[in-house]
Amino acid sequence: MTSAEPLPDAPLLRADAVDVVRDGRYLLRDVSLTVEAGQHWALLGANGAGKSTLLALLGAVSHPTHGEVHVLGRRLGRVDIRALRTHLGHVNPRHPLRSPLPVRTVVLTGLTNSIEPEPRWRPTAEQSAHAEHLLDTMGMAHRADDPWTTLSQGERGRALIARALMPQPRLLLLDEPATGLDLTARELLLGSLDLLRGRHPGLATVLVTHHLEELPETTTHALLLREGGCVAAGPVEEVVTTELISACFGHPISITRHDGRWTARAARTAPAEL
Numbered sequence: 001m002t003s004a005e006p007l008p009d010a011p012l013l014r015a016d017a018v019d020v021v022r023d024g025r026y027l028l029r030d031v032s033l034t035v036e037a038g039q040h041w042a043l044l045g046a047n048g049a050g051k052s053t054l055l056a057l058l059g060a061v062s063h064p065t066h067g068e069v070h071v072l073g074r075r076l077g078r079v080d081i082r083a084l085r086t087h088l089g090h091v092n093p094r095h096p097l098r099s100p101l102p103v104r105t106v107v108l109t110g111l112t113n114s115i116e117p118e119p120r121w122r123p124t125a126e127q128s129a130h131a132e133h134l135l136d137t138m139g140m141a142h143r144a145d146d147p148w149t150t151l152s153q154g155e156r157g158r159a160l161i162a163r164a165l166m167p168q169p170r171l172l173l174l175d176e177p178a179t180g181l182d183l184t185a186r187e188l189l190l191g192s193l194d195l196l197r198g199r200h201p202g203l204a205t206v207l208v209t210h211h212l213e214e215l216p217e218t219t220t221h222a223l224l225l226r227e228g229g230c231v232a233a234g235p236v237e238e239v240v241t242t243e244l245i246s247a248c249f250g251h252p253i254s255i256t257r258h259d260g261r262w263t264a265r266a267a268r269t270a271p272a273e274l
C-alpha cells in the first residue's frame, strides 16, 4: 500500500478508460473523466445509463473491472480506500438517523463520521464556527436548534450536504440531490449549491441527475452517459446541447438555457442525426 495522502498537484479525480462488468454485462464501457479543483460536473443520462455506477467509482466505493481510477492522485486498488474517503464528501440521502438530535449536532457528526455523536467528543470553537458557516450557506441557520425529526426532506438534504462538508473535503459527490423535492425545496437546494460553490472556489462537485432542470447554474462541465458509454464530456455549454442531449436520451429533445438554467422538452422535429 502507498500513502493515502492526496497529491497536491494531481487532478481531484481521474478515470481512464474504465469498464465495469457485472455478470458478463458492461455497466460502463471505456469511460474517461478528469475533474479539477473548482469544476462542477453533471453526470447526465437516462435511467440505467450507469450514472450511479460511475459515481460509486469516483467515490472510491467500488473498483473498475478494467481501466484505472485515481482519486486525489492515488490509484484505487493501491491505497487504503477508507483513508481516501475522508477527503470526499459523499451525501447519503438515506441517512439512517431516527432520533431527534438538534440539526447542528447532526452537522457536527460529519467530523466523527458517525450517526450519533461520539460520547466524549466535543467540537473546538473553530469546528463549531465552521458548522454555523455551513448551516448558513445551505440556508439552514434558522433550523440549527430544531430536532432532526422535524425537518422536511429538502431541509434534511441541505443539512446532510453541510454535514458532508464538515471535514472540508476537496470533492463533493451528490447522487440526485433534488429527487422528490417540491419546486420551492428544489430551488432552495440549487441556490444553496450555487452559494456554496461561490464561497468555496477550490471545491469540486460531481452531481448525478436525469433532469436538466435540476442543474445548478454554476455547473461548469457535463458527462453524458448512454447504456454505459460516454456520449460526450466537456464544458457544459459544448455538451448540454439539443443534439447531444437527444443522442444521450435516444429521443429528440430541445434544450434552452435562460438566466443560467436549462429546460428540456420533447422537440417538435427530430434533430437530423437521429
Ligand SMILES: Nc1ncnc2c1ncn2[C@@H]1O[C@H](COP(=O)(O)OP(=O)(O)OP(=O)(O)O)[C@@H](O)[C@H]1O
Pocket: 022, 023, 027, 045, 046, 047, 048, 049, 050, 051, 052, 053, 054, 210
Ligand atoms: N451489481 C449489479 N449487478 C448487475 N447489474 C447492475 C448492478 N448494479 C447496477 N446494475 C445495472 O446497471 C445499470 C446501470 O445502473 P446505474 O444505477 O448505474 O444507472 P443510473 O444511470 O444511475 O440509473 P438511474 O437514473 O435509474 O438511477 C442498470 O441497468 C442496473 O440495473
